[in-house]
Amino acid sequence: RKEVEQDPGPFNVPEGATVAFNCTYSNSASQSFFWYRQDCRKEPKLLMSVYSSGNEDGRFTAQLNRASQYISLLIRDSKLSDSATYLCVVRLTSGTYKYIFGTGTRLKVLA
Amino acid sequence: EADIYQTPRYLVIGTGKKITLECSQTMGHDKMYWYQQDPGMELHLIHYSYGVNSTEKGDLSSESTVSRIRTEHFPLTLESARPSHTSQYLCASSESGGVDPYGYTFGSGTRLTVV
Numbered sequence: 001r002k003e004v005e006q007d008p009g010p011f012n013v014p015e016g017a018t019v020a021f022n023c024t025y026s027n028s029a030s031q032s033f034f035w036y037r038q039d040c041r042k043e044p045k046l047l048m049s050v051y052s053s054g055n056e057d058g059r060f061t062a063q064l065n066r067a068s069q070y071i072s073l074l075i076r077d078s079k080l081s082d083s084a085t086y087l088c089v090v091r092l093t094s095g096t097y098k099y100i101f102g103t104g105t106r107l108k109v110l111a
Numbered sequence: 112e113a114d115i116y117q118t119p120r121y122l123v124i125g126t127g128k129k130i131t132l133e134c135s136q137t138m139g140h141d142k143m144y145w146y147q148q149d150p151g152m153e154l155h156l157i158h159y160s161y162g163v164n165s166t167e168k169g170d171l172s173s174e175s176t177v178s179r180i181r182t183e184h185f186p187l188t189l190e191s192a193r194p195s196h197t198s199q200y201l202c203a204s205s206e207s208g209g210v211d212p213y214g215y216t217f218g219s220g221t222r223l224t225v226v
Contacts (some may be wrong), residue, residue: 043201043217066203103153
């Protein structure tokens with residue numbers, strides 16, 4: 001079983017739709033969680049950190065469910081420019097600074 | 112504005128050549144990483160460093176080597192390039208400390224083609 005698992009998609013959604021991605025992680029002692037966005041042939045860029053209480057940044061909402069060991073990303077009012085691959089990233093237990101990347105979920109927002 | 116720089120951006124080189132991919136960061140981060148990513152595929156950690164004179168192999172076996180003589184510099188070297196080394200190589204760095212809201216910062220990558 002992979003340490004971080006994501007549905008690879010693609011998720012094809014119309015403009016204006018709401019879309020949600022989940023990501024599961026296997027190590028219950030994982031400490032830090034992030035969503036990254038990667039455009040085609042570009043480097044990943046931090047979209048948002050995920051906090052225990054959940055957090056929102058404009059149209060993007062991230063949630064952490066420690067009991068079920070998953071994080072989620074919700075995108076409201078999808079824009080064409082949201083089309084990208086969204087990577088779930090988990091930092092393992094304290095004392096190690098290795099980050100585990102999921103394979104990514106590809107989103108295509110259609111006009 | 113990039114605070115982590117990779118050069119060259121693109122490199123096409125013949126089989127058997129020795130190459131060094133450069134990575135420098137100006138953020139004073141102790142931790143630096145090299146990832147390999149094929150098009151449309153996941154990132155694989157090949158090397159990481161927790162500070163000067165500290166280097167470790169990552170999860171994916173790689174024929175490359177790295178060095179960390181200065182905090183800001185983390186070059187990756189291939190002694191003899193082969194077509195199987197064709198890939199994108201991404202360098203990243205992260206802050207020290209237990210509180211870590213910022214994750215990684217990535218460089219723009221080096222796209223290597225070995226012919």
